[in-house]
Amino acid sequence: MxxxxxxxxxxxxxxxxxxxxxxxxxxxxxxxxxxxxxxxxxxxxxxxxxxxxxxxxxxxxxxxxxxxxxxxxxxxxxxxxxxxxxxxxxxxxxxxxxxxxxxxxxxxxxxxxxxxxxxxxxxxxxxxxxxxxxxxxxxxxxxxxxxxxxxxxxxxxxxxxxxxxxxxxxxxxxxxxxxxxxxxxxxxxxxxxxxxxxxxxxxxxxxxxxxxxxxxxxxxxxxxxxxxxxxxxxxxxxxxxxxxxxxxxxxxxxxxxxxxxQGREVKLQQLKSNADIYLKEVFSCDARDQPTTSFSHAEEIGLSMLVGVNHFDPIQNIGIALLTKDKRRVFTVNRSLKEFYTPGEKEVRVKFMIEKELIAPMDYSFLIALNTRTGIVTYDLHEDICPIKVYDNGTDFAFAEGIDYGCIILNDKWKKMN
Known part of the structure; x- marks a missing residue:
């Protein structure tokens, strides 16, 4: 050309x-x-x-x-x-x-x-x-x-x-x-x-x-x-x-x-605790497990966690919430630690993934809680951790970038009714 x-x-x-x-x-x-x-x-x-x-x-x-x-x-x-x-x-x-x-x-x-x-x-x-x-x-x-x-x-x-x-x-x-x-x-x-x-x-x-x-x-x-x-x-x-x-x-x-x-460093949270279970390391990552803090709306968002285990109990649980910049919860999920634990291990690495084309472009952070399934006992809690940026890759809302139009973009289905 x-x-x-x-x-x-x-x-x-x-x-x-x-x-x-x-x-x-x-x-x-x-x-x-x-x-x-x-x-x-x-x-x-x-x-x-x-x-x-x-x-x-x-x-x-x-x-x-x-x-x-x-x-x-x-x-x-x-x-x-x-x-x-x-x-x-x-x-x-x-x-x-x-x-x-x-x-x-x-x-x-x-x-x-x-x-x-x-x-x-x-x-x-x-x-x-x-x-x-x-x-x-x-x-x-x-x-x-x-x-x-x-x-x-x-x-x-x-x-x-x-x-x-x-x-x-x-x-x-x-x-x-x-x-x-x-x-x-x-x-x-x-x-x-x-x-x-x-x-x-x-x-x-x-x-x-x-x-x-x-x-x-x-x-x-x-x-x-x-x-x-x-x-x-x-x-x-x-x-x-x-x-x-x-x-x-x-x-x-x-x-x-x-x-x-630019200017958004990937920070690995190095933590120690005497609790039965504790968060030893956590960072946001892409689909290839590479640390990053910025994600396109069209790509998967990952959260890699290393959980230290001093004393394992089958009722132990990992809770994660995604937070907006004004600390509103987008969602909360829970998963039992026993699904990943092998007897004798002193630490367990797990990865939580948010599916692509779901989270609306905005700034977010995570809340991570290690607790019992009922929530009665909390072993370790970290709020407003691992800040991330989700940017628009050309969705229908691209023209309104920076405007709060919700936290998720639905894969919506419509049909004409007779």
Whole structure:
């Protein structure tokens, strides 16, 4: 396939505080280096854009040695924490700002939706801004006119199309801006997190439109979003940025899983007790028994437990409850220890599994109790243990990620009644 974007050794540095070097001679030296296409001689190498710590330099690298290619018709998601460099990358690709070093080569016209109001003149009406944006993309008036009715219908702001956009709400702004970017004849569409301003219905409409122009029209889409359901449901490829560098690139499912694992350490709970039975070790794990704290809705969730046995009794029991982040119980299960115990053992390892495609995307933790079957005696109890993240892999609720729509997603069955 044809490569429409090529990014090579791209870096972007920002100066904090004063912009000058302190002397006229150094300012001239910096200007001369820029004119020759050379790197700024006064940049301090190595400072990364970590907002959580105070650096020693007045220069931060928002992007550092970025390299990737994008092929025609690809829908590429760009994800990462706040401050990772996502918006800076899109601004460079959109030619809103220039890189400090490296190069970007794009084949075709680029339509961008970076933030509310970008590319719109507040004093002009919606109608005038549509023609203005089309002219910026190099389209003739007749071409814009042919698309005009379609743009207005998609945006849903027909009543206000002859009103200056400075009087629009942020939602109306985004509706019209996306409609213009998606319908005018550009080969590349770049969309930042700005779609989050719109309501659920419009977000779904936008995602459907991006999917349509990619598959049916062969246009290339770059999307920055913190809604992983949208990324997984729409994108064919994903880039994970971390402190200005690409940490992982490839299959969206794998990249999203790595994103959720950033900053979420897998903690093994090492515990000792003199009780008859006690929890010696516990960790969440995947279907291959590998420790992890992030799970797709479409994969099995495992909990591996090592139970220490000082004195075995047939009435001993393992109880497990899944808890939401506000400590509501999703379910409670019990299983007799005698099902797993072999006489003489000092410890028993068991694995509890939650079936795939059941638990709704959300943050959870576990409650684990070792007790008698009747609950009269509790040997060991641990609440709010093994925190996990279940993320959306493109369910029907992907557009509502972060909204509490229940703790399980039913494999529901319906039929028409006569």
């Amino acid at each position: 044809t490569k429409v974007i090529r990014v090579e050794h791209l870096s972007k540095a920002y100066h904090l505080g004063d912009f000058g070097t302190g002397t006229i001679s150094r300012d001239l030296e910096r200007f001369w280096a820029k004119m020759r296409g050379k790197e700024d001689p006064f940049l301090k190498i190595g400072e990364v854009n970590d907002r959580t710590t105070k650096g020693e330099s007045d220069v931060v690298w928002s992007l550092r040695d970025i390299n990737f290619d994008i092929e025609q018709g690809e829908v590429t998601g760009i994800i990462g924490r706040n401050g990772a460099g996502k918006s800076t990358l899109l601004k460079i690709l959109s030619r809103v700002t220039s890189p400090t070093t490296g190069s970007v080569k794009a084949k075709g016209r680029i339509a961008s939706l970076l933030e509310v109001g970008t590319g719109f003149h507040p004093e002009l009406t919606g109608r005038e801004n549509i023609y203005l944006n089309g002219a910026v993309l190099g389209m003739r008036k007749q071409e814009i006119k042919q698309k005009f009715d379609e743009i207005v219908a998609f945006s849903g702001v027909e009543r206000y199309i002859d009103t200056p956009v400075k009087r629009y709400s942020s939602g109306m702004y985004v509706r019209l801006a996306f409609a213009v970017a998606a319908h005018l004849e550009s080969e590349i569409l770049i969309v930042d997190e700005v779609l989050a301003v719109g309501d659920w219905e419009f977000q779904n409409k936008c995602l459907g439109k991006m999917n349509e122009i990619s598959k049916n029209e062969g246009r290339t889409v770059l999307l920055v979003s913190h809604n992983m359901g949208s990324i997984l449901g729409l994108c064919t490829r994903c880039l994970l940025l971390n402190q200005g560098s690409i940490e992982l690139s490839g299959d969206p499912q794998l990249v999203v899983q790595r994103y959720y694992q």
